[in-house]
Amino acid sequence: MPSNLTWSVIAFIVLIIICTIFYHGFLSLKWNTNTGGLAGPLITMIQESARYLMIAAGMTLVISTAGIDLSVGSTMAVAGAVAMQMLIGGANVWVAILCALLVGLLIGCVNGALVSILGLQPFITTLIMMLAGRGLAKVITSGQNADASSIPGVAPLHWIANGFIFGIPANFIIAVIIVLIVGLLARKTAMGMMIESVGINPEASRMTGIKPRRILFMVYAISGLLAAVAGLFATASVMRVDVVKTGQDLEMYAILAVVIGGTSLLGGKFSLLGSAFGAIIIAMIRKTIITLGIDAAATPAFFAVVVIIVCVMQAPKVHNLSAEIKRKKALKAQSKEVAA
C-alpha cells in the first residue's frame, strides 16, 4: 500500500501541474539582486510554508498524545502582538523576539498544566485559550493593529521573515532546522516512543514508568513555543500584527497538515516528516487557490472539503470496504485457478 508520503508527493506534483497550466510562469525562478535570493511563485510558497511547518510540528506531537491544540492561531497572534508592541515601545529587537517566544511558551505551559495536572479535556482547554488568546492579543495592542514597519533597528526580525540564505528563504531554512531538531529529539531519544505510548494508553504507560503528565505538559509547551515562532514569521514579513486576522483559521491548517501526513487523530503514532510534507501541501493548496483566482473568502470551505475527504478516506469503514474488495478479488482468482 502506498504510504501517505507517496500520496503527498503525488498531490504536490498534481497541484504544480494545475498551477503551471493556469499560469505558465509558475515554475520560473529568477535571481533577485535586491534581496540576494531567488524569486518566483514557488519561493513565495516556500516562504509561506515556514509558519505551517512550525504549527504542524507542534500539532503533530499534541495529536499523537490523543489531544489537540486549537489555540495555535491565537498564540501566533499573541506572540506577534508582543513583538510588535515591544518594538514600538522602543525595545531591542532581540529582546522583543525573546519575549514573544517566552509568551508563546507560557501559553503552551498554561494549556499543558490544565490538561496534564487538572486533567481537563484538551479541546475544551485549548478552545478557551483560542478565544482568550485572541482577546489577549487585542489587550496587548489596545485593540489596534500594531505596525512596527517604520521603527528603526528591526532589520534582524525583518530578515528572519524575508531574508535569504544562499538564495533560499531564511524562514524556511530556520523552520526546517527546528523541525529536524524536534524530529531528532523525538526519534533519536525515547521521547517519541513515550509520546506515542501516552497517546495509546496513559494508564498503562504510567505503569511502565513513563510520567504521562510530564509528557503531556511538554508537548503543549512545545506546541506553544513553535506557534510563537510561526507568529513571528507571520507578523515579521509585514512588520505588522492584525489582531483579528493573524493566525486566523490556522489551527485548521495545522490539523489538516497532520492528517495529510498520516498521523491518526486518535493518537498513538506520529510522523513528523509526513506532517512537514502536509504543511508544504497546505502552502501549495493556498498558492493554487490564489493562482486559479478563486475568491480568498472561499479558502475555509475549500480546506474543510479537503479535511472531510482525507478523514473519510482514513475511516475504518472505507478501509474495510477496500479490504473487502481485495478479498473478493483474491477469492475470484483462487476459484479461477481451481477451475483451471
Add this chain to the structure above:
Amino acid sequence: MSNATANAVAGKKIVKKSRHLDPQMIPTIAAVVIFILMLIMGQVLFGTYIRLGFISSLFIDHSYLIILAMAMTLPVLTGGIDLSVGAIVSITSVVGVKMTIAGVPAPLAMVVMILIGMVFGLLAETLIEEFNMQPFIATLSTMFLARGISSIISTDSLTLPSNNNFDWIANPIKIIDNPKIANDLTFNMGVVIAIVVVVFGYILLHKTRTGRTIYAIGGSRPSAELMGLPVKRTQFIIYFTSATLASIASIVYTANIGSAKNTTGVGWELDAVASVVIGGTIVTGGFGYVLGSVIGALVRSTIDPLTSDFGVPAEWTTIVVGLMILVFVVLQHVVTAFNKKE
C-alpha cells in the same frame, strides 16, 4: 436496639440529605447564585439592573443565545460538542436576508434557512457516526465549510428590506406599559420561540426515551450499546437537532438585528459552550440540565453590560468569559472527582 434504630435513622437522614444536596448540583446552584449576585451588584453600583426594562432587554437581546445554549446542551451531554452552531447562524442568516432582498417571501426564506441547518446537521452526523470522526473535528470542518460558503455568498453587510415578514418576530409586545420606558415589561416573538425551544428541550431530555438514551451515552457509550439502546439513531437526533436549533436561533437573531454578515456568529460556539458549562452540564457528558443552560445563557448575557458599565474595554470580554468557563470546568472536575471518591 435503640442504638441500631438511631443508626438506621441517621443512615436515612444521610441518604435524604445527600439526595437533597447532590454535589453535582453545585455548579448549577453556583450559576444561579452568580446570576443573582451579578444583578444585585449591577443594581447597587449602577442602579439599572433590577428593572423590568433591563430584564426585558436581557431576554429580547439574548433569546438567540438561549436557543444556541439549548442546541449545545445535547451534544455536550454525550461528551461531544457542536462547534458549527455559530457558522450555521452565519450561513443561514446571509442566505435568508439575501433571499428576502431578492423578493422571496419571508416564510419561504425561513423554511430554506431551517433546511440549510438540517443539511449541515446531517453532514456532521454522517461524518461522526459513519466515518468515525471525533465530534469536534467533524463539526470543526462543517464550521469551516459553512463559514466559507457564507463568505462566498457575500462579504457585505446585508440589510433586511423594510416591511419584511421577519418583523413579527422582532416587534416588541408590551405587557406593562410604564410612563418610564426603563420599567416597561416587554417581550417579542423571539422570546416566545426561545421559550418554546426550551420547553421542547426539557421534554426531549427529561421526559422521553431518547432523552434517557442521551444521558446513557454520556455516562458510557459502550454500556449504552450493550444495553441495546439505539445509540446511532440518538446520535443522529442530537446533531440534527443542534444544527436545526442553530438555524432557528439565526432566524430570531436576524429578525432582531435586521441585517446579516458573513462574520455574524464568530465565537458564538464558545458563548454557547460557556452557557452550557456555567449551567452545570459536565463537559465529559452524562450530567446536566436544560434549565441550567438557560441560567448559563443569562449569566453569559449579563457579562456584557456589566463589563461595559465597569469601563472594562470590550477586548477583555472574551478573556473574562474564557476564565469563567475555566473556573466552572475546574469546579465540575473537582466535584466529579469528589463524587468518585465517595
